[in-house]
Amino acid sequence: MAASAEVRRVQVVGNGEPTRITIWSDTAQDARAFLAESDGARSLILPLTGVIAPRSGDGMGGVETWALSDDTLSFALDKPLMVARVLSLPPAGNEPLYRVIIDLQTVSAARFSSVAKRDMRKLGALRAEEQKAAMNLEMASLRPDAPVVRSKRASGQKYVVVIDAGHGGKDPGALAITGGKEKDITLRAALALKKRLENDPRYSVRLTRDTDIYIEHEDRVTMARDWGADLFISLHADAAMSPKTSGASVYTISANGERRIDKEANKNNWRIPIEDGAPEQLSGILKDLVKRETKTRSAEFAEMLLPELEKSGPVLRNTHRNAGFYVLLAPDVPAVLLEMGFVTNREDVKRLQSDKAMDKSMTAVKRGIDRFFDKQDVLLAGQG
Structure with a gap:
């Protein structure tokens, strides 16, 4: 099981041209962001590693709210935004925490829907891989001296x-x-x-x-x-x-x-x-x-x-x-x-x-x- 981690802070600034999301964490995160759309509701999904504490907050610049739950940071969008850049930064200088930075740009609704369909397939594949890895770890913990069984x-x-x-x-x-x-x-x-x-x-x-x-x-x-x-x-x-x-x-x-x-x-x-x-x-x-x-x-x-x-x-x-x-x-x-x-x-x-x-x-x-x-x-x- 992944070690427990903590997201210390989430900040949303900008007006869609661009909007920047910054996440501060006490552990390194594999920065991957996915657009999603369901029944007309748009969102941005960021899978995290080992984060367990639920939290939520407000946003701006096309980001209405955000919520952290079960290793997933989700951002509810009130207009179509596209991920322009994702950065993962280590602690440096006066900054003791790890950071993930996501820059968003306003796009058309059609463009958002197209990318969201692709991203949902990718997110589904990622979840399947995570489930597979979690099961392997659980199996290994039952018999640490034996190979993983089926x-x-x-x-x-x-x-x-x-x-x-x-x-x-x-x-x-x-x-x-x-x-x-x-x-x-x-x-x-x-x-x-x-x-x-x-x-x-x-x-x-x-x-x-x-x-x-x-x-x-x-x-x-x-x-x-x-x-x-x-x-x-x-x-x-x-x-x-x-x-x-x-x-x-x-x-x-x-x-x-x-x-x-x-x-x-x-x-x-x-x-x-x-x-x-x-x-x-x-x-x-x-x-x-x-x-x-x-x-x-x-x-x-x-x-x-x-x-x-x-x-x-x-x-x-x-x-x-x-x-x-x-x-x-x-x-x-x-x-x-x-x-x-x-x-x-x-x-x-x-x-x-x-x-x-x-x-x-x-x-x-x-x-x-x-x-x-x-x-x-x-x-x-x-x-x-």
């Missing part, structure tokens, strides 16, 4: 995989061309995948349903979040107008779906956990980063799953697709919807209703899951 398994935890068998009960789903119902196919697939995953000590597996019952879409997402899911997979079988259409496909959240997340999260109390005491504006930015990371990880899993599916059977062209399916709306759980094939295609139905072919298909899904968490292990352990 990811969640270091503390005896397992990756939680939630498998959602689509439809069920009063909702039969699509009807197969040769007879049978989608809800039965998805349940067989879910039970088969669960069996394979449970043979691997890395995983804890939960099913949203293991019998022929109907569960509301929002309840499926809530279950996954309550179980602390690291990955959510919703299993389905597709239908098409043409009986010639066949093959598997994988869906992740679309842009339209993303626009529904906040509304449904508020409606269902899907709260993203943010450290208590964080300023409201900063909390909004951090929540946006969580949602971006979740979307990225969902897409990463989809891209790892597809090559494995191709080994087990046909897949559609443009196999990785986007949609606003409700089960993909969790703000903080990587999720995909897997269409295993088409019940309107005779060959696909034959494959979906065959125990041998289902075994092959779910083994492929298991390999995709393994690849996804293998990558998480490497990233979190820092042993890539």
Whole structure:
């Protein structure tokens, strides 16, 4: 853990042409400043090292207020400003403290938004690296004489995989061309995948349903979040107008779906956990980063799953697709919807209703899951 540090003073002067922020600290800081924008609110984020004391104050020259909380110094901006220069200075002469100096210039709103999008990606990557480093230190402290072990398994935890068998009960789903119902196919697939995953000590597996019952879409997402899911997979079988259409496909959240997340999260109390005491504006930015990371990880899993599916059977062209399916709306759980094939295609139905072919298909899904968490292990352990 980083040594405790103290920010002794924060000063904001100027009128935007330029505005200068100066931070005095009793330890050296890696001066990196990031612009951020969320729901029209603009801010400047400065990650710090080891600072724990919350403080706040007023600004000027386009800086409305500032707040220090949990290793982050955030500045609320009341007009678009651009970082022109960042300096990190050691103690010198009559100045016994370390200083970080940030010069800001007024820019257009469009320019600010463009840079803020870029900076939020950079800040998200930085936070991920910090989380990785913190976990490594924690692992090392448990066994200082041993090499850093891998990811969640270091503390005896397992990756939680939630498998959602689509439809069920009063909702039969699509009807197969040769007879049978989608809800039965998805349940067989879910039970088969669960069996394979449970043979691997890395995983804890939960099913949203293991019998022929109907569960509301929002309840499926809530279950996954309550179980602390690291990955959510919703299993389905597709239908098409043409009986010639066949093959598997994988869906992740679309842009339209993303626009529904906040509304449904508020409606269902899907709260993203943010450290208590964080300023409201900063909390909004951090929540946006969580949602971006979740979307990225969902897409990463989809891209790892597809090559494995191709080994087990046909897949559609443009196999990785986007949609606003409700089960993909969790703000903080990587999720995909897997269409295993088409019940309107005779060959696909034959494959979906065959125990041998289902075994092959779910083994492929298991390999995709393994690849996804293998990558998480490497990233979190820092042993890539």
